[in-house]
Amino acid sequence: MPRTTLTSAQIVDAAVGLLDAEGLEGLNMRALGKQLGSAATAVYWHVGSKENLIALAADQVWHEIPLPDLAVVDWRTAATRLATDLHTMLTRHPWLVQAFGSLPLFGPGKARHDDHSLAIHEAAGFTGGQADQAAATVFTFVLGNALGPAAADSLARRLGRAGDDAAEAMRDSTAKAHEIAARFPRLRARLETAAAGHGAAPDNSFQFGLQTVLDGLEARLAAARP
Amino acid sequence: MPRTTLTSAQIVDAAVGLLDAEGLEGLNMRALGKQLGSAATAVYWHVGSKENLIALAADQVWHEIPLPDLAVVDWRTAATRLATDLHTMLTRHPWLVQAFGSLPLFGPGKARHDDHSLAIHEAAGFTGGQADQAAATVFTFVLGNALGPAAADSLARRLGRAGDDAAEAMRDSTAKAHEIAARFPRLRARLETAAAGHGAAPDNSFQFGLQTVLDGLEARLAAARP
DNA sequence: CTACGACTTGCACAGTGTTCAAGAAAGGAC
DNA sequence: GTCCTTTCTTGAACACTGTGCAAGTCGTAG
Numbered sequence: 001m002p003r004t005t006l007t008s009a010q011i012v013d014a015a016v017g018l019l020d021a022e023g024l025e026g027l028n029m030r031a032l033g034k035q036l037g038s039a040a041t042a043v044y045w046h047v048g049s050k051e052n053l054i055a056l057a058a059d060q061v062w063h064e065i066p067l068p069d070l071a072v073v074d075w076r077t078a079a080t081r082l083a084t085d086l087h088t089m090l091t092r093h094p095w096l097v098q099a100f101g102s103l104p105l106f107g108p109g110k111a112r113h114d115d116h117s118l119a120i121h122e123a124a125g126f127t128g129g130q131a132d133q134a135a136a137t138v139f140t141f142v143l144g145n146a147l148g149p150a151a152a153d154s155l156a157r158r159l160g161r162a163g164d165d166a167a168e169a170m171r172d173s174t175a176k177a178h179e180i181a182a183r184f185p186r187l188r189a190r191l192e193t194a195a196a197g198h199g200a201a202p203d204n205s206f207q208f209g210l211q212t213v214l215d216g217l218e219a220r221l222a223a224a225r226p
Numbered sequence: 227m228p229r230t231t232l233t234s235a236q237i238v239d240a241a242v243g244l245l246d247a248e249g250l251e252g253l254n255m256r257a258l259g260k261q262l263g264s265a266a267t268a269v270y271w272h273v274g275s276k277e278n279l280i281a282l283a284a285d286q287v288w289h290e291i292p293l294p295d296l297a298v299v300d301w302r303t304a305a306t307r308l309a310t311d312l313h314t315m316l317t318r319h320p321w322l323v324q325a326f327g328s329l330p331l332f333g334p335g336k337a338r339h340d341d342h343s344l345a346i347h348e349a350a351g352f353t354g355g356q357a358d359q360a361a362a363t364v365f366t367f368v369l370g371n372a373l374g375p376a377a378a379d380s381l382a383r384r385l386g387r388a389g390d391d392a393a394e395a396m397r398d399s400t401a402k403a404h405e406i407a408a409r410f411p412r413l414r415a416r417l418e419t420a421a422a423g424h425g426a427a428p429d430n431s432f433q434f435g436l437q438t439v440l441d442g443l444e445a446r447l448a449a450a451r452p
Numbered sequence: 453c454t455a456c457g458a459c460t461t462g463c464a465c466a467g468t469g470t471t472c473a474a475g476a477a478a479g480g481a482c
Numbered sequence: 483g484t485c486c487t488t489t490c491t492t493g494a495a496c497a498c499t500g501t502g503c504a505a506g507t508c509g510t511a512g
Binding site: 005006038039040041042045046 | 458459460461462
């Protein structure tokens with residue numbers, strides 16, 4: 001072998017690091033090669049293609065989220081923890097949600113999560129396909145919630161790279177958005193009270209939505225039981 | 227002026243058509259130019275950049291979704307209709323959700339929708355920031371729900387373009403997913419019953435989740451009223 | 453020592469978004 | 483009519499992307 005041989009794990013780790021630092025569109029094979037101290041094309045022997053590499057990186061980060069033990073907490077706190085940890089994981093890796101829209105991302109890491117989520121909702125009292133739909137509902141909400149921030153992140157990173165007028169372009173963009181929103185009565189009112197009250201923390205919005213979804217699931221359970 | 231002058235509306239329409247037909251990664255400026263009968267670079271005079279073009283196309287399709295009249299239906303059916311129409315719109319234009327993860331997409335079209343959604347949730351009884359969070363919750367769910375299908379669509383389109391072994395690669399991919407899922411007890415059980423019962427229609431899953439979210443919102447309303 | 457298989461490298465190609473100087477066509481001013 | 487300006491289009495470039503390919507390098511088994 002040559003002096004040092006690349007391993008798939010090394011490559012995937014470097015890819016995750018680069019994706020976290022530069023975003024999805026900041027990842028390119030030459031930069032990855034430079035980070036690994038190898039030629040860009042050396043990666044291809046191990047992972048086959050860029051899409052495959054992203055799939056591997058994407059599945060890797062699923063293992064970051066801990067699985068709550070159903071023997072010690074009830075289903076609702078378990079569901080809350082799983083969803084919240086998923087949410088912070090998606091916040092840490094905004095590129096995941098972007099990749100989710102373009103590639104089929106299903107590997108052992110996601111399977112591990114999905115299986116446990118299913119277990120939680122079965123423990124709640126859902127049976128058969130209902131458990132699947134219940135799990136899908138909260139998962140879908142968490143995923144959708146990460147979509148907006150991912151876009152903001154992507155934009156900020158792209159502008160941050162672009163030298164001087166980054167902040168100006170950013171301000172232009174939001175100013176334009178406000179100008180549009182101000183033409184609609186309710187949106188304008190929301191903007192005003194948000195500006196006055198320093199705005200609701202965006203994480204509050206996540207918890208509100210999550211608890212609402214769980215409330216809805218409990219309502220369905222209560223309706224099924226006499 | 228030259229014989230025929232391009233208009234922004236023409237360009238945006240052609241872009242939407244191309245995006246619908248070829249997907250987000252199928253859109254490129256030379257193809258767009260060919261469709262318009264112009265040079266690829268002629269577009270730049272009108273829209274500035276590809277990102278801007280996508281933003282314009284994205285905002286355009288928001289106008290496809292009708293706004294339910296609160297004077298004739300109660301808030302819950304209004305919310306259901308708005309969410310369902312948003313869902314079918316996102317199904318018709320799967321590239322929108324993908325773009326949502328990479329670009330800040332906020333224009334008059336989305337503002338029109340957001341404003342009405344806010345109105346619906348204010349009519350439900352939510353006040354101030356609560357209405358905002360309630361609207362965001364159901365919007366977020368619908369958005370997240372469109373993310374999986376978008377990926378499947380994107381993959382299918384990419385493979386469909388690739389000649390012969392498209393179906394084979396698709397089957398390989400799902401087979402691998404099943405193989406992984408089968409290693410987890412609950413996922414395996416779900417696969418088996420799904421195969422036996424022809425699977426729950428995916429649109430059932432959307433309605434289940436949507437009604438669950440609305441149930442959760444109603445629970446919150448009931449808890450606030452004495 | 454030789455041969456093989458595991459890896460790596462540099463080169464090249466096709467395709468991408470975008471810039472830029474140069475042009476073409478219309479509409480007015482005189 | 484001529485001339486100028488403004489609006490729009492064009493084709494040729496440039497830098498960058500993912501990736502295929504032939505050639506290479508190296509450890510190791512025989």
